[in-house]
Amino acid sequence: MAERDSIGWQQQTLFALAAAAGLFSIGMHLPWRQALSQNPLLAAIQSTGQKQPTPAEVRARTVGPPAPLIYSPPARFQGQIIYHSQLPSKEKVIALTFDDGPWIETPKVLGILKEYDVKATFFMIGQHVQTYPDIAKQVVAAGHALGNHTWHHYTHQMDGATAAAEIDNTSNRIFQVTGVKTQLFRPPAGRLENGLAEYARNQKNSVVMWSVDPLDWLESTSPQSLVKAVLDNAQPGGIVLLHDGGGNRTRTLQALPPIIAELKQRGYRFVSVQELLEMEDREMNAIDEVEAKAKADNLKQQL
Template structure:
């Protein structure tokens, strides 16, 4: 009996020792984990910048910002006042102020950029009658023309001078209109007949489509590339209020035209002239007539 008891006692003792050893071991482990000198501790200071960023929250994408609804943007339209639709104009009758319209034919072309530069330098605008074939080649230049505040007009696609059928006239003018819109976002109802021809079918078709046929009152024949001084002299000697000046920004080197403009613009400004686009010029005449009509009515 006493041996059995002794055996039990020994087992108990062993269990107690084993338990207390395990507990003390666990306790030691906790202490060393908390104060292990081998674990490097980052010095206290500014954390690297990326840590300063707040964590990205994984949420559903924020709803689109709702802005105040914008009014639908009206396409830019270069059109004459109603009384000039389907009409031919050579100049405007303006008698209460000095205004003049510079027009440039046969572009857009790299030469157009030189013209734009000189117009911008003097802060004046003009009207550019473009060829469809060139619009297709230089849409960016046409865009710059309109962005700079100038008006744009239709000068047909091929610059035909021979007689054309109505079908050809429609191709020439309608397709050019499409390319004016594609390159500039503007619609134009200004037509300048190639070579100023009014009887080969193109001008008739334009009139049928409500265009104003824009001729000119001053032609210094810059397309023949005379000296700049000759171009300037021709324009300055014929300048009157309401005049429309024919110049070119395509069809060849236009250095003489550019140089002539450097003389023409400051000189006419000195004389009190303002430079306007063709639609602005026609609008002024229409407004003037309206005022006269109002004054006459009882």
């Protein structure tokens, strides 16, 4: 973040379904392996582990003129603030996100991600998209998701008109350059009270924060400490904050390969924020179906 204005920031058991008819509580942890093996609806939320095509790959296979590539979170997440995904299955998936690009070092990040077959999400600054349009296109061509990170990366308090311009102008520029429409928004420095997040939420954007911030933008952060911070705090459904733009990103470039390699060794799969939210939505929908069926069965027994 332009060597960063001042960016610092940063179950109880989900009950199993009551044996015959009980309701089960969605905010707490369930013994999933047993429940999954016993209930076909819950089994449906268990990932096959097969790699799914990215939206860009699907679009590339479509006959005829390509439709706009749209990153629109499931309805339950629109207008919400997201720090991580609460996957009931606890599947080992994690999302790498990169802020402040496109930038001259973004292609190097893309090269590392390609080498390790990883898809990520890039939150772009509007004026950087204007300055480096070809690099923005490279990000999309490589199959990565895009998010909005405002036009100027302002962090101060602003009125509604200024907040709208910061977000809308960036969305428009991203679409004009890349053909991508996105409802993923990240406020500069994670500031939620300066007018930007409020406007984004009113526009049904998901405000995407993070669960892991290794402070890669700080000059005092060594590549080794960066790697340790990510690995020590990685959790299923996590969102990792990194930077591809706004300054010298040598530390991030050095830390990225060992971060990816070790997380893969631990069994993690990398997904975009859009994919992460879609996964949680599918799992929660499956749970909702089971809960609705349990209620219906209970009602029948009472009749």
